[in-house]
Amino acid sequence: MAALDEYFESIAEYVRESKMEHGQVRKFYISHNSEYLKTFPGENYDPQPGSNIVLKSNTFLELGRPSIGSYAMSLYTHNMDALTDGEIILIGPDVGEFQSPELPFGQVIMVAGKELGNDDYYRLLKYINKSNLIKGYMVKSTSDNIWSRISHQAAKSGFNFILLGAALMRQIKIELPKVMAVSILFVTSDKRDVLRLRTIGKGIREIQQKVKEKFWEDRGVNLVECSLDGHCGLCKNKKVCEAINKISLEYQ
Amino acid sequence: MNNTLIQKTIIAISGKGGVGKTAFAAMMVRVLLERKQAGKLLVIDADPALGLPNTLGVFVRRTMGQIRESIIDAASKGSVEDREDIVDHLDYMVFEALVEVEGFALLAMGRTDARGCFCPVNHLLRSAIRTLSGTFDTILIDGEAGLEQINRQVAGNVNLLVIISDTSFRGRETVALIRRLVVEEHVLECERLGVVFNKVQNQNNERVLFDFAENLGIEVLGVIPQDENIADYDLTGLPLTQLPADSPALIAVRRLSDCIEPSY
Numbered sequence: 001m002a003a004l005d006e007y008f009e010s011i012a013e014y015v016r017e018s019k020m021e022h023g024q025v026r027k028f029y030i031s032h033n034s035e036y037l038k039t040f041p042g043e044n045y046d047p048q049p050g051s052n053i054v055l056k057s058n059t060f061l062e063l064g065r066p067s068i069g070s071y072a073m074s075l076y077t078h079n080m081d082a083l084t085d086g087e088i089i090l091i092g093p094d095v096g097e098f099q100s101p102e103l104p105f106g107q108v109i110m111v112a113g114k115e116l117g118n119d120d121y122y123r124l125l126k127y128i129n130k131s132n133l134i135k136g137y138m139v140k141s142t143s144d145n146i147w148s149r150i151s152h153q154a155a156k157s158g159f160n161f162i163l164l165g166a167a168l169m170r171q172i173k174i175e176l177p178k179v180m181a182v183s184i185l186f187v188t189s190d191k192r193d194v195l196r197l198r199t200i201g202k203g204i205r206e207i208q209q210k211v212k213e214k215f216w217e218d219r220g221v222n223l224v225e226c227s228l229d230g231h232c233g234l235c236k237n238k239k240v241c242e243a244i245n246k247i248s249l250e251y252q
Numbered sequence: 253m254n255n256t257l258i259q260k261t262i263i264a265i266s267g268k269g270g271v272g273k274t275a276f277a278a279m280m281v282r283v284l285l286e287r288k289q290a291g292k293l294l295v296i297d298a299d300p301a302l303g304l305p306n307t308l309g310v311f312v313r314r315t316m317g318q319i320r321e322s323i324i325d326a327a328s329k330g331s332v333e334d335r336e337d338i339v340d341h342l343d344y345m346v347f348e349a350l351v352e353v354e355g356f357a358l359l360a361m362g363r364t365d366a367r368g369c370f371c372p373v374n375h376l377l378r379s380a381i382r383t384l385s386g387t388f389d390t391i392l393i394d395g396e397a398g399l400e401q402i403n404r405q406v407a408g409n410v411n412l413l414v415i416i417s418d419t420s421f422r423g424r425e426t427v428a429l430i431r432r433l434v435v436e437e438h439v440l441e442c443e444r445l446g447v448v449f450n451k452v453q454n455q456n457n458e459r460v461l462f463d464f465a466e467n468l469g470i471e472v473l474g475v476i477p478q479d480e481n482i483a484d485y486d487l488t489g490l491p492l493t494q495l496p497a498d499s500p501a502l503i504a505v506r507r508l509s510d511c512i513e514p515s516y
Contacts, residue, residue, distance in 0.1 A: 243327035
């Protein structure tokens with residue numbers, strides 16, 4: 001989508017500036033089929049409801065707590081030159097390199113594919129990173145916030161951002177077969193760097209909203225008008241309940 | 253619909269206003285932590301008055317009531333963006349409302365200003381709480397006199413319902429009412445139901461209370477004596493979890509928890 005291409009340029013500029021500013025920029029290259037993933041004991045994790053939650057008492061590292069700051073963004077492009085497949089960029093400390101047990105957190109997922117469409121983008125926004133990929137890595141997210149915790153057990157087993165990036169890349173390529181290249185940026189340096197990301201992402205929500213509306217419109221659903229029939233008689237709150245019923249079904 | 257939370261034990265506390273439910277809940281938290289038998293402990297303040305956080309010395313930033321308001325608000329306005337966001341954000345919001353301190357976590361239900369039933373909101377929140385609760389081994393719910401708050405917003409099934417009463421006639425009337433709500437009207441499903449008499453001043457009172465319980469057909473889980481420490485702590489705003497170890501009420505709660513223990 002051409003409208004998102006400028007964000008790729010902005011991210012590239014952001015990485016260059018970060019390198020010049022504090023030099024704490026590292027790049028790793030990994031194949032999503034890498035054997036690296038298979039060595040991690042939390043592989044093929046299929047959590048039961050509630051079991052992925054990492055409580056504070058078991059937290060080795062907390063990323064992006066609401067009061068500390070976070071930002072998450074996902075982008076797609078048809079331009080295969082916009083990113084390098086398998087590239088993981090880390091700005092800031094990796095797991096085990098931190099001074100404080102909580103860090104600000106930025107995550108940008110970038111995908112490229114010549115045949116990618118808005119439907120794929122919608123799925124990327126809705127499903128990727130909402131699931132629990134790795135045992136001991138908990139994610140709670142909104143459309144642009146991301147709050148995660150790494151458990152002691154996961155850290156002891158070797159969890160780091162390369163592993164997380166590789167797991168995300170694999171999930172993306174499995175769920176979205178038209179994706180030909182994935183690159184992921186993680187930022188853990190400081191809140192200022194995360195806020196700069198947020199500034200870059202300004203305006204993307206409107207684009208994403210249009211994608212969502214179009215997705216449902218193509219399926220004959222006008223989300224504003226659609227409502228379920230209720231049996232609440234003349235109750236003036238009926239419409240509100242209908243709207244929430246729909247949300248409830250989606251949540252479950 | 254299966255209302256059972258995915259956890260080991262749920263204990264709910266109910267009773268007439270002012271009988272000492274919140275103080276009891278705070279002392280139970282203290283005792284459960286002392287005994288280290290509760291595992292991962294989640295405390296839910298289901299009373300809209302929000303008395304428990306202060307009694308536990310915990311500061312609550314956000315309540316489930318506020319989350320409920322934002323859901324109702326978004327649904328009322330009919331914004332597509334807001335509705336979709338609710339689904340995506342619910343886990344985040346609920347986790348943000350969870351206060352984690354040394355030894356336990358607290359979720360405060362709070363109150364809502366939104367008028368109306370909004371049963372689907374309660375259903376949505378209850379699903380979210382059920383998901384969150386799956387992580388914990390023991391859940392302690394400080395309820396209110398009515399059981400509806402517990403049932404509608406937290407859980408429909410509990411392992412143990414503890415009804416707190418003082419020595420007053422009104423307090424005992426409420427015990428009878430709650431028992432009827434549970435046993436006959438199934439407002440809340442529970443495996444075990446019992447009463448704790450609180451602020452008891454002498455043994456003569458105890459005789460009357462035990463007779464009442466026997467006539468009603470309800471188990472007496474324990475008797476807690478009047479304890480001046482609690483009044484003092486309430487007056488000064490100190491958390492009841494810091495009561496002296498030899499505080500009469502605390503000693504009674506420890507003894508009582510032995511009676512409750514088979515629920516684990």
